[in-house]
Amino acid sequence: MLNSKMVELNQRLDAALELGIDKCLRDADRLDGFPHVTRNGDWLVSEHGRWTAGFFVGMLWLAGLVRGSEEIFETADAWAARLYSRSFDRTTHDMGFLFEPSVVRGYNILGRTGHRATAIQAARSLATRFHSKGGYIPAWSPEEDPCYLGLAIVDTVMNLSILLWAGRQTSDDELTTVGRRCAETIRAQHVRPDGSTYHTVNHDNESGAVTERNTHQGAHSESCWTRGQAWALYGFAKVGRMTGSEDMLATAQQVADHFLERLGDRALPPWDFDRDFDDEPRDSAAGAIAASGLLELGRNSGESAYTDAGRRIVLGLIETCVDFARIETPGLLMHGTVDYPRNSGVDESIIYGDHYFMEALVKLRHPQHWDVLGCS
Numbered sequence: 001m002l003n004s005k006m007v008e009l010n011q012r013l014d015a016a017l018e019l020g021i022d023k024c025l026r027d028a029d030r031l032d033g034f035p036h037v038t039r040n041g042d043w044l045v046s047e048h049g050r051w052t053a054g055f056f057v058g059m060l061w062l063a064g065l066v067r068g069s070e071e072i073f074e075t076a077d078a079w080a081a082r083l084y085s086r087s088f089d090r091t092t093h094d095m096g097f098l099f100e101p102s103v104v105r106g107y108n109i110l111g112r113t114g115h116r117a118t119a120i121q122a123a124r125s126l127a128t129r130f131h132s133k134g135g136y137i138p139a140w141s142p143e144e145d146p147c148y149l150g151l152a153i154v155d156t157v158m159n160l161s162i163l164l165w166a167g168r169q170t171s172d173d174e175l176t177t178v179g180r181r182c183a184e185t186i187r188a189q190h191v192r193p194d195g196s197t198y199h200t201v202n203h204d205n206e207s208g209a210v211t212e213r214n215t216h217q218g219a220h221s222e223s224c225w226t227r228g229q230a231w232a233l234y235g236f237a238k239v240g241r242m243t244g245s246e247d248m249l250a251t252a253q254q255v256a257d258h259f260l261e262r263l264g265d266r267a268l269p270p271w272d273f274d275r276d277f278d279d280e281p282r283d284s285a286a287g288a289i290a291a292s293g294l295l296e297l298g299r300n301s302g303e304s305a306y307t308d309a310g311r312r313i314v315l316g317l318i319e320t321c322v323d324f325a326r327i328e329t330p331g332l333l334m335h336g337t338v339d340y341p342r343n344s345g346v347d348e349s350i351i352y353g354d355h356y357f358m359e360a361l362v363k364l365r366h367p368q369h370w371d372v373l374g375c376s
Contacts, residue, residue, distance in 0.1 A: 009315060010365065016318045017361040020332045020354065021063040027330065028060060028075050034082075037338055037345040038331045051094035053083055055355035058101025061109060062358050065369045073110060080106050080115065087121040091141040095126040096159030100374050101355060104165060108372035116169065123166030123175055126159065130178045134208020135185040136201070137178075150203035153216065154190040154228045157183060157235030164242045165375035183239045187251050189213075190232065195258030196224040196273075197232045217339050223274035227286040229259050230269075234293025241300045242375065252297050253306075259290055260309055267316020271337040281346050283337040284321045285353030287313050292360040299370070314360050333357050 027035060033045030034053035046053070060076035063069075080102045087099065099122040107115035129137045136152040137159075160179045167176030189201045189210060199215040218225030233255045240249030262273040269290070270276040271283045291313040298307030321333045331349020338345025363370055 012315065012318055013361055013365050015324065016322050016332075017066065017358065017365060019322065019324065019327060020059070020358045020361070021066060022327065023330070023332055024056065024059040024063055024354075024358075025072065025075075027056070028079065034079075035330070035351050037336075037351065038349040039345075041330070043330050043351075049083060049086065049098070051092060051097055052351050053086075054098040054100065054102035055351045057083065057103075058105055058355050059351075059358055061101070061105045062362050065109070065372070066362065066366055076106060077110065077112070084114070084118050087118045088125055090125045090128050091143070093126065093129065093137050093139045093153075093156045093159055095122040096162040096375075097352075098122065100162050100165075101359075104162065104375055105373060108374075119162060120166045120170060123162045126163060127175055127178045130182065131203070131205075131208050133206075134203045135181045136189075136203060136208070137182050139200075147202075150205045150208075150211070152186070152189070152201050152203065154186060154197050154199055155231045155235075157186045157239065158231050160235065161238045161242060161375040164239070179239070180243060183236070183243070183248060186232075187236070187248065191251060191255065195254040197229050197255065199225045199228045217341060219272040219275045219341075223272050224258075224262065225272050226259075226269045226283050227271075227289065229255060229273070230286045230289035230293060233259055233290055234296060237293055237297040237300055238375070241296075249297075249301060252293075253301060253303070256290075256294060256297055256306060256309075260294075263290075263313075267313045268320045268335060271340045281337045281340055282335045283353075284317055284333040285336040285350045285356070287317050287321075288333060288353045288355075288357035288360060291317070292356045292363065295360055295363045310360060311364060314357070314364065317357060 031045050033047045034049040034056050035043035035045050036050055036052050037044055057079045064072035064076055083102055099119050103115040103119045137156050139151055139153040140148040142149040160183050163175050163179035190198045198213045199218050201210055202212040204211050214221040215225055236248050236252035240252055263269055268282045269286045271281045291310045294306045294310030321335050332354040333349055336348055336350035336353045340346055
């Protein structure tokens with residue numbers, strides 16, 4: 001009986017993964033830009049790629065791994081090359097999001113020197129943003145808004161692995177130091193004693209001292225924005241593995257425990273844990289990020305409870321957010337929320353939700369590919 005139940009669950013996982021592969025391959029054929037979020041039944045796309053282009057490329061690499069297809073790898077390679085010029089961008093903290101799932105994953109799979117060089121350049125561009133006195137990386141450019149001058153966000157922890165990776169690839173201790181110091185700052189400034197996280201921390205640009213803790217996309221300054229909590233969970237798990245830091249791994253566990261306590265027996269999180277009411281939007285993307293992060297944490301810590309929790313969330317997302325009857329519909333995971341306070345991308349499919357959902361499925365069903373998925 002137990003074996004038949006496991007077979008049934010694995011079939012559900014396989015079906016969701018195959019659906020995701022079919023959808024992203026169809027999008028690669030028909031879209032002229034990088035998909036970001038759905039609106040009115042189709043993807044909003046951008047040739048620039050915003051901060052999310054790497055996730056679509058990452059999905060194509062996952063598709064090629066699962067199908068064992070050189071043709072799909074060629075498609076992923078071509079999309080990755082469209083991002084090369086972005087590696088010189090010094091205006092954003094998002095270089096890990098852009099280049100780890102796209103060119104680092106591609107380099108791990110194909111060994112192309114162009115992908116490696118692009119990822120290293122992206123890391124060097126990111127390192128130029130480091131505030132040495134404050135030990136943080138500002139998230140966004142003050143040219144966009146002057147209030148961003150000293151603003152750091154918890155999401156940045158997910159971008160630090162490309163610094164650590166590039167430091168190893170080039171034996172550049174400065175890149176490694178920036179990655180480590182920024183992780184320590186996020187741990188000290190964004191993680192509350194109960195394991196919840198502040199989304200934003202503002203700093204004095206001269207001294208680097210903290211001036212305010214707040215939020216940008218959460219409900220209020222003291223709330224726990226769900227996707228930020230998921231980024232912290234996954235990011236500290238990765239940093240802990242790459243640095244061998246027990247403190248970072250312990251922080252990942254603390255953040256994960258808080259996420260799971262607030263989530264309870266559900267799979268689909270609210271957009272903010274402090275706005276957890278029936279009439280509030282959900283965020284499947286936060287669930288997918290957390291699920292893949294929990295699988296990472298389970299592997300890195302040896303604690304099977306995190307692996308089991310990640311699998312449970314993935315299966316729950318399949319039941320609540322995947323529509324197998326509408327296979328032509330763009331997007332894989334329904335019920336994502338980009339930015340509820342600004343009414344942006346509410347109850348839509350989001351490319352990073354789809355990416356981390358597919359990544360979690362690959363970890364569960366094709367773990368032999370785990371070591372090529374990102375920075376190590």
